[in-house]
Amino acid sequence: MKLTGFELRRIGLPLAAPFRTSFGTQTHRDILLVRAVTGDAEGWGECVTLPDPLYSEEYVDGAVDVLTRFLIPALAGADDVDGARVATVLAPFKGHRMAKAALEMAVLDAELKELGRPLARELGAVHPRVPCGVSVGIMDSVPQLLDAVGGYLEQGYVRVKLKIEPGWDVAPVRAVRNRFGGEVLLQVDANTAYTLADARHLAQLDAFDLLLIEQPLEEDDILGHAQLARQLRTPVCLDESITSARTAAAAISLGACSVINIKPGRVGGYLEARRIHDLCVAHGVAVWCGGMLETGIGRAANVALAALPGFTLPGDTSASDRYYRTDITSPFVLDDGYLDVPAGAGIGVEPLAEELDATTTWTQWIPL
Numbered sequence: 001m002k003l004t005g006f007e008l009r010r011i012g013l014p015l016a017a018p019f020r021t022s023f024g025t026q027t028h029r030d031i032l033l034v035r036a037v038t039g040d041a042e043g044w045g046e047c048v049t050l051p052d053p054l055y056s057e058e059y060v061d062g063a064v065d066v067l068t069r070f071l072i073p074a075l076a077g078a079d080d081v082d083g084a085r086v087a088t089v090l091a092p093f094k095g096h097r098m099a100k101a102a103l104e105m106a107v108l109d110a111e112l113k114e115l116g117r118p119l120a121r122e123l124g125a126v127h128p129r130v131p132c133g134v135s136v137g138i139m140d141s142v143p144q145l146l147d148a149v150g151g152y153l154e155q156g157y158v159r160v161k162l163k164i165e166p167g168w169d170v171a172p173v174r175a176v177r178n179r180f181g182g183e184v185l186l187q188v189d190a191n192t193a194y195t196l197a198d199a200r201h202l203a204q205l206d207a208f209d210l211l212l213i214e215q216p217l218e219e220d221d222i223l224g225h226a227q228l229a230r231q232l233r234t235p236v237c238l239d240e241s242i243t244s245a246r247t248a249a250a251a252i253s254l255g256a257c258s259v260i261n262i263k264p265g266r267v268g269g270y271l272e273a274r275r276i277h278d279l280c281v282a283h284g285v286a287v288w289c290g291g292m293l294e295t296g297i298g299r300a301a302n303v304a305l306a307a308l309p310g311f312t313l314p315g316d317t318s319a320s321d322r323y324y325r326t327d328i329t330s331p332f333v334l335d336d337g338y339l340d341v342p343a344g345a346g347i348g349v350e351p352l353a354e355e356l357d358a359t360t361t362w363t364q365w366i367p368l
Helices: 060-076 083-090 097-115 119-123 142-155 170-180 196-208 222-231 245-254 270-283 296-306 353-359
Strands: 003-021 024-038 042-047 129-131 133-136 159-163 185-189 236-238 259-262 286-289 338-340 360-367
Touching (some): 003 353, 024 097, 042 296, 083 097, 097 296, 119 270, 119 296, 142 159, 159 170, 170 196, 245 270, 270 286
Antiparallel strands (some): 003 024, 003 360, 024 042
8 A cells, every 4th residue: 555645634623511530621622633645545543632641641732743753754664554564663662652543543544445344344343333331521519410321321321431539439429320220331430530548438339339440540550450459349440551462461460450441542553452352352351442532533443443242341432422513524323322333444434524624723734
């Protein structure tokens, strides 16, 4: 495949409602898209960095810089680049997994469009549609939380994830469980907000029959998670700690988790995400697909990944209107709690030109 150039494009999208986690509140998304152009096709990738280095060390301005100064020039200097080779070519550059993932996604999309093959089939998907969960942010009050959860359940979401932090954990979880009953699939996500000293407090969540507690401790505290897992009945799931198949293998070996949230951007791309999936299947560890408030571009690829056989728990692959009133692709619409896996070549969706132009704040074309 002969690449002729890349376009970097920043777009701005308001969220349908504020989304608060333990590390901050988002009301607007500054999103970096990557377009890979070949002689016969073009492919799209979405970089899931936030504007500030709060979820991870990456941020949008930094992604633009490393893409333009290092990553794209490295691809320009390589021979016969295809999706499978992107990670190898970029391996000398430390970190910046979200930027690398966006490049890999764009190249894969272009390559598979040339070949007429869907990403889902390329990854090994076995399901035509996937069950969808929803992530519910921290609210100003418990009644507001109950209203939000009730609305999502009425829409058909099959699993609810509650964001938690110190001071907003046991009471809201108890309220949700009491209001909606034990049949609702319920889990919590701390985004590294606790320490091992909070183990006794977190053990109070065991009473609510949760699917899992996600990333309670700092991302580098694998041993702490292993100790915590021995003190809780609730399964411990890792998110921020899992940055590669290697770190996943270490966490599993140490008993730091029994569930893993796979986010392709966090681990450097969809091919590494598939390797983590395969590792977890081999070790009997459940996986599910996390989200980073993606547009329809990233959502399409996530849904394809979530259709692999090892994804046995509903992911954060919510419908487009969960986050955006108007998406930049045709919207993903919930159907009885499921989203259809795109069947077209590549990621199976294209940005809508009018919506893309209306939301664009900056572009740069980089010829190869």
